[in-house]
Amino acid sequence: MRFATSCCRRVVAVALISILLPVHHLPRAWADASATAVDPSAPPTLKAHFVYLGKKYPEPVPLSLLDKVLTDEGVQGTRVAIKENNMTGRLIGHQHDISEVVLEADADVVAKARELFKNNEKLIIADLEHEDLLAVSDLPEAKDAIILNIRDSDDDLRQEQCRQNVFHLPPSWAMRADALAQYMTWKKWRRWLLVSGQGKKDLQYAAAVRRAAAKFGNKIVDEKTYKFDAGSRRTDSGHQQIQTQMPLLTQTSSEYDVLFVTDAEEAFGDYLLFRTFDPKPVIGTHGLVAVGWHRSFEQYAGTQMQNRFERQAKRAMTERDYYAWLAVRIFGEAVLRTNSADVATLKAFMLSKDFGVAGFKGVGLTFRTWDQQLRQPILLSGPRALVSISPQDGFLHQHNQTDTMGFDKSESKCRLSS
Amino acid sequence: MHENLTVVGSLLIAGALSLTPASAGTLFISNEKDNTVTVIDSETLKVVKTIPTGLRPRGMVLTPDFKELIVCAGDDNRIDIIDTEKLEVVRSLESGPDPELVDIDPAGDRIYVANEDDGMVTVLQRGDGKILAEIPVGVEPEGMAVSADNTITVATSEQTSMAHIIDNATLKVVANILVDVRPRVARFTRDDKHVWVTAEIGGTVAVIDKATRKVIKKFGFEIPGIRPELIQPMGVQFSKDGKLAFVALSTANRIAVVDTATYEVKNYILVGQRPWHLAIDEAGEKIYTVNGLTNDMTVIDVATQKPEKSITVGRLPWGVVMKP
Numbered sequence: 001m002r003f004a005t006s007c008c009r010r011v012v013a014v015a016l017i018s019i020l021l022p023v024h025h026l027p028r029a030w031a032d033a034s035a036t037a038v039d040p041s042a043p044p045t046l047k048a049h050f051v052y053l054g055k056k057y058p059e060p061v062p063l064s065l066l067d068k069v070l071t072d073e074g075v076q077g078t079r080v081a082i083k084e085n086n087m088t089g090r091l092i093g094h095q096h097d098i099s100e101v102v103l104e105a106d107a108d109v110v111a112k113a114r115e116l117f118k119n120n121e122k123l124i125i126a127d128l129e130h131e132d133l134l135a136v137s138d139l140p141e142a143k144d145a146i147i148l149n150i151r152d153s154d155d156d157l158r159q160e161q162c163r164q165n166v167f168h169l170p171p172s173w174a175m176r177a178d179a180l181a182q183y184m185t186w187k188k189w190r191r192w193l194l195v196s197g198q199g200k201k202d203l204q205y206a207a208a209v210r211r212a213a214a215k216f217g218n219k220i221v222d223e224k225t226y227k228f229d230a231g232s233r234r235t236d237s238g239h240q241q242i243q244t245q246m247p248l249l250t251q252t253s254s255e256y257d258v259l260f261v262t263d264a265e266e267a268f269g270d271y272l273l274f275r276t277f278d279p280k281p282v283i284g285t286h287g288l289v290a291v292g293w294h295r296s297f298e299q300y301a302g303t304q305m306q307n308r309f310e311r312q313a314k315r316a317m318t319e320r321d322y323y324a325w326l327a328v329r330i331f332g333e334a335v336l337r338t339n340s341a342d343v344a345t346l347k348a349f350m351l352s353k354d355f356g357v358a359g360f361k362g363v364g365l366t367f368r369t370w371d372q373q374l375r376q377p378i379l380l381s382g383p384r385a386l387v388s389i390s391p392q393d394g395f396l397h398q399h400n401q402t403d404t405m406g407f408d409k410s411e412s413k414c415r416l417s418s
Numbered sequence: 419m420h421e422n423l424t425v426v427g428s429l430l431i432a433g434a435l436s437l438t439p440a441s442a443g444t445l446f447i448s449n450e451k452d453n454t455v456t457v458i459d460s461e462t463l464k465v466v467k468t469i470p471t472g473l474r475p476r477g478m479v480l481t482p483d484f485k486e487l488i489v490c491a492g493d494d495n496r497i498d499i500i501d502t503e504k505l506e507v508v509r510s511l512e513s514g515p516d517p518e519l520v521d522i523d524p525a526g527d528r529i530y531v532a533n534e535d536d537g538m539v540t541v542l543q544r545g546d547g548k549i550l551a552e553i554p555v556g557v558e559p560e561g562m563a564v565s566a567d568n569t570i571t572v573a574t575s576e577q578t579s580m581a582h583i584i585d586n587a588t589l590k591v592v593a594n595i596l597v598d599v600r601p602r603v604a605r606f607t608r609d610d611k612h613v614w615v616t617a618e619i620g621g622t623v624a625v626i627d628k629a630t631r632k633v634i635k636k637f638g639f640e641i642p643g644i645r646p647e648l649i650q651p652m653g654v655q656f657s658k659d660g661k662l663a664f665v666a667l668s669t670a671n672r673i674a675v676v677d678t679a680t681y682e683v684k685n686y687i688l689v690g691q692r693p694w695h696l697a698i699d700e701a702g703e704k705i706y707t708v709n710g711l712t713n714d715m716t717v718i719d720v721a722t723q724k725p726e727k728s729i730t731v732g733r734l735p736w737g738v739v740m741k742p
Binding site: 329 | 558
């Protein structure tokens with residue numbers, strides 16, 4: 001057993017260059033960011049500026065009273081991350097700043113974005129819904145920007161509607177459905193009853209579930225649609241009606257193993273647990289969920305992240321908070337490693353083999369070059385504890401096992417134009 | 419004469435077990451999930467005792483006089499001190515929040531603690547637990563290593579991806595060295611000239627020259643049939659002659675054997691699942707690794723580079739140290 005290491009997968013060249021260059025000749029890519037300690041009181045040699053761009057969209061109210069109604073989702077993640085970037089930055093003369101631009105629900109986000117781009121703000125963390133995200137990224141002024149989508153899971157944004165200036169951090173619906181499908185395959189719970197809401201996101205996720213069933217050889221034995229509006233989550237005597245409504249919704253003559261619910265808009269998903277006609281587990285948007293972050297997660301120093309966030313925000317970190325945090329860390333990592341705030345340099349680095357950001361998932365997180373979707377392990381969590389992490393063992397891929405989830409290169413309908 | 423017979427006898431028994439005898443000593447294994455430290459006799463490879471500790475015990479170091487074992491109890495925000503004769507926790511020290519790894523100076527006076535949750539290194543007086551300094555470093559400090567000549571201490575911070583050099587006289591950071599993503603362990607070479615820093619997610623080892631404070635070499639690992647992202651360097655130990663390094667590769671379930679002169683990987687030794695930290699006996703004959711996901715410890719013979727035996731320990735074993 002002798003294996004020579006002719007090469008390593010991280011940057012040997014960087015190490016060599018960094019030995020040669022003294023620290024004060026800074027603005028070159030790959031210059032040495034190390035050497036002696038920088039006096040933290042000295043003016044920074046490199047400044048990087050990011051913008052968090054969001055809107056106060058009407059959000060679906062969580063059905064469970066245990067979930068707080070939040071008004072600061074996402075932005076709290078960036079606040080924690082910018083501190084971390086600067087804890088690192090102060091040691092090497094970098095200073096990172098972020099502007100929080102959160103517009104009213106009826107405000108013109110395109111006009112605001114145009115103004116930002118004109119002021120040369122090109123590093124954007126977008127907490128925007130589908131249409132707004134595309135409108136902003138299609139501005140001529142946005143052509144040379146980097147827009148990190150931290151909000152939308154819609155598959156078409158990774159497929160026909162992909163954009164060369166948009167990078168996607170949350171898993172697509174297809175990745176989430178595949179993450180659950182792999183675990184169901186491993187469990188041999190292969191017959192599914194699909195119950196979906198009528199919202200746009202519900203239908204997108206349902207389509208991804210059908211795709212995942214076919215992809216991994218599982219079967220959707222029947223489909224049901226929940227046709228009522230969500231309504232108020234608080235009622236004085238609400239449980240009786242739900243108790244009779246849910247068995248009616250889930251009654252089927254087909255034998256199934258699990259109920260796969262797609263209710264991204266929070267109309268009924270939580271009501272299914274313990275109320276199905278047959279005694280079956282619930283997975284999807286409720287029950288066992290496929291997510292990028294969950295309060296039940298602690299591995300790979302996840303505990304430290306949960307603690308840091310809760311100290312700052314006085315509440316638990318949500319998935320959107322996590323992706324907002326990660327967006328700032330991605331920009332931070334790119335600035336740190338390239339020693340540059342130049343947008344083209346950062347973009348080239350983010351898509352290079354040398355890029356990898358740590359996000360508490362046990363592996364470096366990288367971008368798929370064909371659709372600029374972040375590769376990542378996906379957490380499978382029950383309401384109160386982590387159940388598993390996908391990809392599951394045994395699902396093989398010739399290049400990267402996480403590419404067994406979502407749209408692989410050969411299936412991609414994304415054509416990125418520069 | 420009688421003594422010689424005993425030696426021959428034990429050699430025969432060892433031969434029958436196809437094991438070469440290890441030098442006598444005691445192994446201590448921290449079990450992150452069990453809140454215990456397992457004590458194993460290195461000759462019999464039997465569990466002698468399981469010592470209850472504070473919550474989430476991880477990093478450990480022996481005092482230079484071998485009388486005390488210092489254990490980080492992260493979720494109790496304290497350090498437990500185990501008397502290595504009595505085999506029980508005899509006192510605890512306030513360590514600052516979430517201690518993860520520790521080291522101690524060669525005189526055995528000062529304890530250096532990485533506070534993972536707080537971006538600090540805390541320096542404590544061993545005798546009375548007095549906090550001498552709280553030194554700000556990067557995000558999520560972990561690796562800690564005091565140089566043999568006691569001039570510097572190296573701390574690594576996982577989210578910042580740096581090795582921080584602390585001057586032990588002034589207790590100030592004097593250099594910050596960028597390495598690959600998520601540096602977790604720092605260890606000085608036997609000659610005290612270099613410090614090796616492992617980057618878990620970067621998949622590499624950076625060798626930093628102590629005098630110039632520069633990375634003089636960075637290398638990675640390639641194992642046929644193992645996906646690159648599973649190769650996650652973690653713990654490091656050097657052979658007694660300093661010529662070989664043993665690097666635990668975590669989710670690759672192997673220990674890499676590296677030539678310290680050429681940085682060439684000579685061998686990969688298959689062990690249990692997710693080996694993190696390593697210990698070596700004083701004679702330099704055996705390497706011990708604890709495997710987090712299989713709850714066991716693997717004994718590796720240094721001469722043959724073969725795994726010889728595995729012993730069940732507690733749940734999620736994290737660190738291992740050996741007392742001669």
